Amino acid sequence: MNQPEQIDPALGILRHTFGYPAFRGEQAAIVSHVQQGGDALVLMPTGGGKSLCYQIPSLLRAGCGIVVSPLIALMQDQVQALRQLGVRAAYLNSTLEAGEASAIERQLLAGELDLLYVAPERLLNSRCIGLLESSAIALFAIDEAHCVSQWGHDFRPEYRQLTVLHERFPDIPRVALTATADAATRAEIIERLALEDARVFVSSFDRPNIRYTVIEKDNPRKQLLKFIRAHHDGDAGIVYCLSRKKVEETAAWLRTEGISALPYHAGLDAAVRAEHQTRFVRGDGVVMCATVAFGMGIDKPDVRFVAHLDLPKSLEAYYQETGRAGRDGLPSNAWMAYGLQDMVLQREMIEQSQAPDEIKRVERRKLEALLGYAEAPACRRVVLLRYFGEESTPCGNCDMCLTPPETFDAGVAAQQALSTIYRSGQRYGAAHIIDILIGKASAKVIERGHDKLSTFGIGKSLPDAQWNSLLRQLVAQGLLGVTEHGGLILLEACRPVLRGEVSFMARRVRAAAPKAASSVRR
C-alpha cells in the first residue's frame, strides 16, 4: 500500500492558503519555532517576507494571533488581503465605530478569529487586556519592533509598554519583527520586550538587485531628470525630498517635463493622499515625489528606483527607503544626489532640535554613519551591510565598484583649506571659504577683508567642485566640524594634516556620473 505523502502542515498552509510553493530564507525555521511556542526576534529586510512568519503560526496554533502594528493603513490592507485568502482576520483601531469594534471583540471571545491586528495604544488599555485574557491567544506578533527603541529612527512611546504582554501572558509566544536594527537597537528591543530567551533570526540585509549610486549635487532637478530619462523612462519610482514644499515643486516640475509625477506628504488632504497612493500602487509608471511620510507598508513589487534629493536621517532610514525598490528581485536603482549643504542642514536640524542631549548624540552618530556611506571611498554595499553587522566583499553593483574613484594626494590642498578656515575665524560656510580659496572677490569677501588673507586665491588650480568635495571629505572624516550656524571649524584631528605631517588622500571629482542600472522592460 502506498503511504500518503506526509506534508508538513506549515507548508500545506503556505501552499493552499497563501499560494506560494516554498518558504523563503529563514521563514520555515521561524514558523516552526514559533508554532512550537518559542519566542523569536526576526530581523529581516523589507520585502523579505516577515508577515508569513507570524501569520502561518497563528493559523497552526489554537486561538487567535494578535498582531501589534503601528500603521493603520498597513493593517487595513493586510486584513483585506487575508480575508481574500479565506483567513478570518480583523483589526481594532481608531478608525472603527464603537459598534464595529464590539462586534470584533465578540468574535475574538467566541474564537472566530485567526488573526487580529491591533494598534499599540488600543492594545494597552485595560479593557483590551482584559478581553485578551478571556480569549484564546495563539501568539503575539510585534511588528516594526524597532519602534520600541530610542536608537531606532521611529521611536513610539506606546511600544515601551508592550512589556506588559510578557508579564500578563507569560505562556504565549511572542515574535518581534523588524527590518531595521543595528546592534544597539537590537539590544534595546530584546531588553524592552523581555526577549532575552528568544531565538534571534537574522537574514541577510543584502539586496543584490539594487544598484547604489551617490552623485555630487550640482543641479539636482536636472540631474534627477537625466537619471530618470536615461534609466527609468516610464518606470514607477519614488523621489524623496525633505520638505513638503520641495515635494510639491519637484512633482510639478517633473510633470512639466512629461513625467507622471505625483506629490505625497502629510500636509495633503487624506483623500488626495489615498488617491495618489492608489495611483502609484495600481498605475504604471507613476513617480511619487514624497516626504518620508510615504512608503511604510506599501507593497508594490515593481518600484524600479528610489531617488533621494535630500539626505535621509540615518543609514537605517536610507536602507528602509531604498529598500522599497526592486522587491520583485529585478534590477533597480537607489540613487542619491548629495552635497555639502545637505550635511550642514542635517547638522543644523540636530543641533537646533529640542531633543535632549543624549538623543542628539545618537542622532549625530547616525548622521556620521550616513556621511561615511555617502563619502565611501570604496564599495557602498560593504559600508551599508557592515552597518547592519554583516561583513561582505565588494559587490560589483554600485557606483564605486563600477567606476572606482580616482584619488590624489590632497595634503597641500587640505592644508590650504584648513588654514583659510582658521584665518577667516572659523565662522564661514563652504561657499565663502571656497570663494577665498579660488580668489573670487565676492561682495562678502571684500566686505570682510578676506581678499587680504594670504590664502586668497591660493587654490585657483582646483575647480570649485573639487574644493566642495574636499571640504565634505574633511567633514566626513572628522577633521572639520560644522557649527550650529553652518560654519566650518577645525577639529583636533586636523592637526597632523595642517602641519603637513601626514598626507590626505581625497577623491577626485569626476566629470560624469557613472551608469546606473538600466531598467528591465516587460
Ligand code: ADP
Ligand atoms: P516584509 O513584511 O518583510 O516587508 P512581506 O511579508 O510584506 O515582507 O512580504 C513581501 C512580499 O513577499 C509579499 O508580496 C509576500 O506575499 C511575498 N512573499 C513572502 N513570502 C513568500 C514566499 N515564501 N514565497 C513567495 N512570496 C513570498
Ligand code: ZN
Ligand atoms: Zn559595490
